[in-house]
Amino acid sequence: MTKLSVNVNKIATLRNARGGNVPNLLRVAADIEIFGAQGITIHPRPDERHIRYQDARDLKKIVTTELNIEGNPNPKFVDLVLEVKPDQVTLVPDAEDAITSNAGWDTLKHRVFLKEVIAKFKDAGIRTSIFVDADPNMVAGAKETGTDRIELYTESYATGYSLNKEKAILPFIEAAKKANELDLGINAGHDLSLDNIQYFAQNIPDLLEVSIGHALICESIYLGLENVVNMYLNKLK
Numbered sequence: 001m002t003k004l005s006v007n008v009n010k011i012a013t014l015r016n017a018r019g020g021n022v023p024n025l026l027r028v029a030a031d032i033e034i035f036g037a038q039g040i041t042i043h044p045r046p047d048e049r050h051i052r053y054q055d056a057r058d059l060k061k062i063v064t065t066e067l068n069i070e071g072n073p074n075p076k077f078v079d080l081v082l083e084v085k086p087d088q089v090t091l092v093p094d095a096e097d098a099i100t101s102n103a104g105w106d107t108l109k110h111r112v113f114l115k116e117v118i119a120k121f122k123d124a125g126i127r128t129s130i131f132v133d134a135d136p137n138m139v140a141g142a143k144e145t146g147t148d149r150i151e152l153y154t155e156s157y158a159t160g161y162s163l164n165k166e167k168a169i170l171p172f173i174e175a176a177k178k179a180n181e182l183d184l185g186i187n188a189g190h191d192l193s194l195d196n197i198q199y200f201a202q203n204i205p206d207l208l209e210v211s212i213g214h215a216l217i218c219e220s221i222y223l224g225l226e227n228v229v230n231m232y233l234n235k236l237k
């Protein structure tokens with residue numbers, strides 16, 4: 001069975017918009033676990049525009065499933081992860097000013113760097129994952145770094161799904177085959193949604209974990225809207 005790790009970045013975005021503590025990130029994460037999710041993912045960015053470094057420390061104390069911290073392994077991020085010791089760290093090569101993650105690692109070009117960072121995390125007992133495009137060469141490069149898993153960057157699948165889902169999934173099937181051959185665990189994420197997740201999971205049978213945030217939070221707002229509007233109307237009767 002594939003585990004669902006809910007990315008709570010967007011909860012922190014909403015909280016930060018008013019400067020207070022509503023919604024309460026820790027409460028939301030705990031409730032997401034109560035509702036059955038098997039993990040919590042966060043992606044602290046250097047400007048702390050959503051998840052703050054302190055959130056990572058606080059979440060570590062209350063998450064009872066699996067905490068996955070994603071990010072670009074700059075020195076500050078590496079120190080944070082080694083201090084917090086999440087269950088899993090996912091290395092993502094995003095630029096400081098990136099709106100969101102927009103590419104996987106070139107695991108061949110950055111092999112030496114990745115190998116060093118992966119070794120540090122594994123020595124600390126943290127499971128490692130490397131964010132890669134659906135390209136068997138990049139998967140093979142990831143294996144050389146010593147990582148436990150890869151996370152397939154699913155933006156191209158999500159975009160292609162509505163046009164031609166059979167075509168959109170093909171590179172992911174190939175990349176997953178390569179990962180299986182090399183005994184690498186497979187995670188996936190980015191722009192997965194209620195529309196496209198089932199077909200993805202059906203076609204990538206060894207999928208260990210998906211991390212989903214943006215669509216899941218948007219869907220939650222929309223699916224809850226009618227209920228909440230009616231609750232307000234009842235209060236105003």
Ligand SMILES: CC(=O)[C@@H](O)[C@H](O)COP(=O)(O)O
Pocket residue numbers: 007009010043045070092099100101131189190213
């Ligand atoms: C690695 C990945 O695809 C996600 O972590 C995604 O980048 C979410 O980050 P934002 O919420 O900052 O867009």
Ligand SMILES: NCC(=O)COP(=O)(O)O
Pocket residue numbers: 007041070151188189190191192211212213214215216
């Ligand atoms: N690793 C992907 C992730 O955590 C969530 O990405 P998205 O669903 O917010 O696009």
